[in-house]
Amino acid sequence: MNLMEVAKEAMNNSYSPYSNFRVGAALLTKSNKVYKGCNVENASYSPNCCAERTAFVKAISEGEKEFVAIAIYGGKDGKYDFCLPCGVCRQVMSEFCDKDFKIYVSNGKEIKCYTLGELLPNSFKLEK
Numbered sequence: 001m002n003l004m005e006v007a008k009e010a011m012n013n014s015y016s017p018y019s020n021f022r023v024g025a026a027l028l029t030k031s032n033k034v035y036k037g038c039n040v041e042n043a044s045y046s047p048n049c050c051a052e053r054t055a056f057v058k059a060i061s062e063g064e065k066e067f068v069a070i071a072i073y074g075g076k077d078g079k080y081d082f083c084l085p086c087g088v089c090r091q092v093m094s095e096f097c098d099k100d101f102k103i104y105v106s107n108g109k110e111i112k113c114y115t116l117g118e119l120l121p122n123s124f125k126l127e128k
């Protein structure tokens with residue numbers, strides 16, 4: 001299974017009539033399941049939810065707590081470039097993932113891989 005292909009497939013369900021920026025994500029768990037997510041926009045904008053957070057919320061609500069990687073694919077008006085997660089999504093990832101959690105992004109030709117530690121070296125954390 002190709003995680004980036006699943007992210008592209010997830011993008012087909014994107015609800016983004018306001019920005020035309022369509023995003024799909026595929027989140028791989030340690031138990032080897034994949035949860036798909038897409039961005040979901042709203043007329044009042046602030047309730048917008050990113051594809052990455054959609055995938056995380058779906059997985060966590062199904063009992064998953066351990067994650068290996070996420071693939072993200074998206075772009076505006078059909079032009080796809082490396083779509084890195086926003087700051088809010090990076091913070092959500094840091095709640096559940098180690099610094100070596102892999103984040104794959106693609107422009108349709110090439111795939112780049114980052115770790116969460118690279119994209120968010122100093123996240124906000126509370127003592128558990």
Ligand SMILES: [Zn+2]
Nearest residue numbers: 050085086089
């Ligand atoms: Zn985001």
